[in-house]
Amino acid sequence: MTPRPPTLREKRRYVLARIDPHGTAPDPKELYYAVHEAVTSLWGDAAGALIHGAVIAVEGEYAIVRCRRGTERELTIALSTVISCGGRRVALRTVAASGTIESLRERIAALQEPAPVPGVPAECTIDGMTYPVCWCAGQKIDVIEKGFKNTTRFFLTREDLED
């Protein structure tokens, strides 16, 4: 089968989204289903088919989501309604949209994470309770409360630990 000439191919756009919280690293297939569910529940099957959204890649903290050209806005609105993936709470923050995956990969490389700050304790005490620190970058610190059945993540700042 000969490939279709470029002029006859449908035009696509790619949206780069950051996956919050840090360290979630969702399974690409689960993220695909989460995005698909968000698009379908917000816009319906007919518009969902027009958007033709799909998670192309998950690279570290970022996901690249495909859509048909002209439907980026609908896709990004739907991405903002993604609240969980694989049973874990997530938020997808749209960073950029582009016509090529390559340019988004360059963008990912350019988006440097804040350098780890020295002097962050392995655990901290808040209101008499001790929590292990699970992530820290810049001012942001995430801590974990370990319960009997599951764990809860708290979102704090360095200033909260100093108080």
Place this chain on the structure above:
Amino acid sequence: MKITDSCVYPRPTGDSSVKRMALEAHELGFDSLVAVNTPPCEHFGVTVETGVVIGEVPAQEVSREVKHGRERGAVVSVLAGDNGRNRMVLGIRGVHVLCGIHSTDRHAFDHVTSKMAADNGVAIDISLAPVIHGRGVHRQKALDRYHDILLLHRRFEFPLVISSHARSVLDMRSVREFSGLASVIGLDIPDVEQALSTMGMIRSG
């Protein structure tokens, strides 16, 4: 013009500290936040104002709690109920926002309450939480109520505010996402800009 998220719930109600929420709000493009049961402060260039949300309490208690909230200098929001309750709430001096309209029945907010809200300068809260978190019939009902509110807003011109009702930084959304989600309701960009800056005008007025 201050861009304000009109209602967030930091710790202990939510899982994020008020400072972290302010930091996140700064990154998401907001200038100020109304944080429930939090003392007023400023973090990372974001002004945090105290908010009070008065739930389903008897009429006499609503007046008392509104007075108490006003004395604290808080943004006073009262949860909407049936039509009679909403008329009563809109008549109380010191109420800034009527919230939770999306979960009331269709007759709870009509042309009479709309006129009262416009006359008394009480803002109606458009919470994006049911649009973000809701699915199926729950979200459809909320969107339907918001369409109705918008119809009355265009006729009576009462103030609108938009809020995320975030209990976590993961529930917070950027100004652009607010605009996108509000477009699902039928609010265009000038409407969203006005709604996001309404809280500043209510506080200064």
